[in-house]
Amino acid sequence: MRVLLVVGVVGGGVGRHVRQLAAELVGAGHVVVVACPRVVADRFDLDATGARVQPVEVGVGSPGALARTHARLQVLARGAQVVHAHGVRAGAAAALAVPRGGRSRGAPLVVTSHNGPPDGRPAALTYAALEAVVCRRADLVLGVSSDLVQRARRRGARAAGLAVVPSSVAAPATDAQREQAAQELRAELGVPAGAGVVLTAGRLARQKRVDVLLEAHRRLRTDRRLGAPPVLVVVGDGPLAGALREQAADVGGVVHFLGHRQDVPRLLAGADVVVSSADWEGQPLVLQEALAAGAPVVATEVGGTADLLAGAGVLVPPGSSADLADAVAGLLLDPASRADLARRARDRATRLPTGLDALEAALAAYRAVLPDPGTTSHGSAGVAESSTTDQDGAPMDLSAVHPTLRAAAQKVPRTDLESRAVRLLARAATAFVPGRRVAGVSRRTVRHDGLRLRVYTPSRPSGAGLLWIHGGGLVLGSAAMDDLHCGETARDTGVTVVSVDYRLAPRHPFPAAIDDCHTGWRWLRAQADGLGLDVARLAVGGQSAGGGLAASLVQRVVDEGDPVAAQWLFCPMLDDRTAADRDRDAADHLVWNNRSNLVGWSAYLGAGVGAESLPPYAAPARREDLAGMPPTWISTSDIELFFDEDVDYAHRLRAAGTDVTLEVVAGAPHGFESWAPRHPMALELLTTARSWLTDRLATGAP
Known part of the structure; x- marks a missing residue:
């Protein structure tokens, strides 16, 4: 990829970030040109990165110098596939230099906002004017903090997301x-x-x-x-x-x-x-x-x-x-x-982003704004923000949503995974979700056999354990995004929770994710004594795609002869045949619709989606013999895509002799307990779920 980095006069933090990004891009085989003032190139030794440095007085100088800068950036941008400017001043300069419309449309533009508005009215007004240019003309605006992302969205940015800033610090001090x-x-x-x-x-x-x-x-x-x-x-x-x-x-x-x-x-x-x-x-x-x-x-x-x-x-x-x-x-x-x-x-x-993390996020952002193969012009990033319309522009039907959830549901971003741009950007965003801590619960990260596990230990552990698997349609997400849920579960139940950061499709198709979850389960059992856990009181749980992986994992470990005390499944994604049923597309379910469902299952199973047969543990609903499964708690909603498959799985488990508790929440879109966790309906569901888990994992429970 040919990348043009545009930088003005910047401070140490921004300069070091640009230097590291340039070096990582070059090291990964990309062609990088850095357009910046000579003083910036010298101060941060940008020539040593392997990038080609072009002295351009970005954002400084007389009107004549600004005109020369404009002309120089136009020339440099013609040779780039992506232009990435750092700071609103450099972003505005790049936005004005790169054609944005018609047949002469230039390379897509990504702008990273590194700082908020400066003090003083004149400086603040200048900043606002430059920011307006950036938000109006850039294909994607990244902010180094969530408030800058929200600011860009309020000012009309067509797509905005959180930048990944790498840490260059040394190993933690002893x-x-x-x-x-x-x-x-x-x-x-x-x-x-x-x-x-x-x-x-x-x-x-x-x-x-x-x-x-x-x-x-x-x-x-x-x-x-x-x-x-x-x-x-x-x-x-x-x-x-x-x-x-x-x-x-x-x-x-x-x-x-x-x-x-x-x-x-x-x-x-x-x-x-x-x-x-x-x-x-x-x-x-x-x-x-x-x-x-x-x-x-x-x-x-x-x-x-x-x-x-x-x-x-x-x-x-x-x-x-x-x-x-x-x-x-x-x-x-x-x-x-x-x-x-x-x-x-x-x-x-130890969990701060590395240079490689930042490189992966930057490349995901670049791919998000590049045209899909076969197109002839540069389109916008196409990142779906909060919306009240479906992909064809028809109003989404909110009448089925519980009245008290409608306002929150309208704010949930539409994750249109059919769009390649959205897939790449959403994956980058969910991969670097900042962690959250819960008072009274310690959290640590363990690395085992190439796998990252997050361990949540309550101040008063009960001796029971839970292996938790996050959602994300098999293609998105990270263990960190469930920190609040896992921490509060540990706090409220006394259960030690271990969350798996499994590999994602399509880069890692089946059986990578289920293998990683299995590795996490083996680690939990092996470390039970050290964690103070009773191996007879270990459960498996998950949400959405994580719920489906949890159900598959339970089937696998039961087949291997391991005891599982319970399975705890929130709106699980169980059956690939739902994705293969194109008649379900028209419903356009909130949060997760069947078009995105097909993308997720296809990434994981390839051409096997909806096939007559699948390998064991690929899709848990495909298993015919459900005898011997542990006590099961399943939640779903009457208006979500997975309702039919969840209810059917619960009934089949019950028919096979399993003790099943099925909670159906009326009028709740998919995963509402995660995106509206303080809503009374979510609190009621979570309280009920955690009470069930506590009872099932209690000493002497049947």
Whole structure:
């Protein structure tokens, strides 16, 4: 693929991201041209990436220079299959240079928005004007935080999604390394015994709001609970350095300004608490480094910070020195909480996206905006957003949806998997869902035999276990997207939950997914003693495609002679013959329709969809003899695509002698318990389901 990267004058985080992306693209065999100011190319050594660097003064200079930039970008774009601009200034320049309509339509344009609007009315107005150009003309707008994605959608972007920003941090620091770093930092600064070290790092500009941290420090130094007042360490340079030093003198206490340092990770590892007090952040490198350093973090809940930390930090409202001081003091007074956050931070650091993850996501975005084979012009990304019309423009029938669910149902994005663009972009988006934590439940990631497993351990484990399998039509999704469900299930039931990150079709067709789930099951049984579990009290569950895989896995392990205490199936995708029945297409079911169903099954089974026979465990509803299956709980809805196959499977299990509980929710679209988990109907279903699971996995249960 021939890719043109367009970059203006950017800061360190954006520049490093572009450099890494260029290097990864070149390393994967793609032809990359980077159009950027010479100063940017030199600062980030872009020539060393293997890309061809073309000096272009993007976004700077006089009107004459801007005209030359425009002409130069037009020439460079003609040789590209995809243009990828970074930042709204570079994005607007590329959007104006690349023809967007008619026969002369140029290469599709992807723009990554790395920053929110700047301070000051003139700058904010300029930003808004450039952003309008980007959203009107780009084929796809990516944002480094969810608020930037929503902003692009509000401003009319035809397609928008979350950018994957790779982490370039080192391996997580060990306890010994943290202890050594703390000793060195305290010795360097002469920190008195008993005094905590609070550290912030970054450019000393208004966005970082170090002034708010200084006011929090004023409160902390007079907090008698702390004994010795803490020491504040400020790392970095910037235009506000002088003013902040003056403010620090007025605040009093001990404040060290260290200026620019090359050893920021070591400094972060040596701090008792690391603070980000910014008004806005995307996915800042300093917080990535803090996670790898195992530093307890207090950060303002802005931009992409919450998604980046994913529970491995304390979040406070922006602009409040009182809330910031309270959070820092709470950690300084509680060594156990600091140790817990340090553990969470290092765990989170191991799950940050890598350069290869970012490469895969970028290529998925590029393919999403490229025309399908056989077309002759560049189309839009075609990403389906929230819609109230079907593919032919006819209104979707919401009358069958429960009245209290209609508003939420209309907001659920239509996942039109028939569109190649949507498949690629949706897969990239669901692959990098930020994790969520549930209080009272620890979560860790285990790698076994090439497979990733997420383990959720409740504070009061019951000794029972559940292997959980996520949904996604066999072609989308990740274990992380079910963090909330798995965590709350563990919390509410006492069951230890293990979630499988199985391989997805079409890259990995049958039997890859079921084999991975089987590997997860074997690991759960093998590790039962270490996890404190009773092998006679292990269940298998899943939702949608994951429910279908769970049913197939149960059939397989029962055939192998393993005891399974229960199967727990939410709206399971059980029968490929539903997808083969084209008469079902007209119903256009909400959330998951039969056209997408055919895409999913075809990706998994190839030409076997609807065939007279299939291999064992390929589609669980195909099994004729269901004798010997464990007690089963199945939920479905009377208005969803899988209703008939779910009810039929439940009846067949019951006829074969299995104890079956079938829950049919009236008027609920597919998977509503996931996209409306706080709705009363979802809460009722989940409570009922978890009560059933608790009873079935109780000691001495039949």
